[in-house]
Amino acid sequence: MSGRLTVVGIGPGDARYRTPEAEDALAAADALYGYAPYLDRLPTRLNQARCPSNNREEGARARSALHRAAEGIRVALVSGGDPGVFAMAAAVCEEIEAGPAAWRSLDVRVVPGVTAMLAVAARIGAPLGHDFCALSLSDNLKPWELIERRLDAAARAEFVIALYNPMSRARPRQLGMAFERLRKYLPPTTPVVFGRAVGRPDEQVSVTTLAMAEDSADMATLVIVGSPQTRVIVRPGRSPLVYTPRAAQGRPA
């Protein structure tokens, strides 16, 4: 039997967020590769090997998964959320491009999942109802200057902005610096949504404004910064709805 590498998105939280296609791909695998906490979310199956790894070693993890698949094993490489959004699918492509010619003949598949920004948006209304972009604030793989240029451009173009990897213990200042940057372009009343561990038992979602937004988050948090068109509907006895209307005029340039 010939090997296969399937990069599987398991969504942001528990099993309810996984698609039937992802479930099938996980069940069909001889070996599961992935960051240990993601593998911990999956049921154990008889005769299925588990190869957990540390989050920092994405390239190495992709290479080992490719080696195993090339040996004729059906490998599922697991990603949180969607595997194509700041995750393993691109790492696999990078390794295939740089790796042995034989890897180009492998059966490689990508199974999509619910990415964090969609899960957070759904909790609060429809903040991504009009044009939006997604940015990772991690400067592990790109210089901070590039992140600043992209923040400036996104705010000037009036995109709603989803911020992945907002800060970590190793990068405590990124989110505060990003808010400072965005305050130059966006009204102080711009809605800001913090979604933490969405889809998991310790989920927390809150809404504030750009003026009041604190730079406190962690690696399980996704931040959505509204556009000048994003609105908050305050409701009695219910949490507010944050949404971006489907039509926009845009401010004069």
Ligand code: SAH
């Ligand atoms: N591939 C993932 C993203 C990986 S980057 C996806 O598609 O969602 C990791 C970042 O995703 C985290 O720092 C956080 O910003 C966000 N994230 C992942 N899971 C999350 C969740 N359950 N709730 C909120 N944000 C989450």
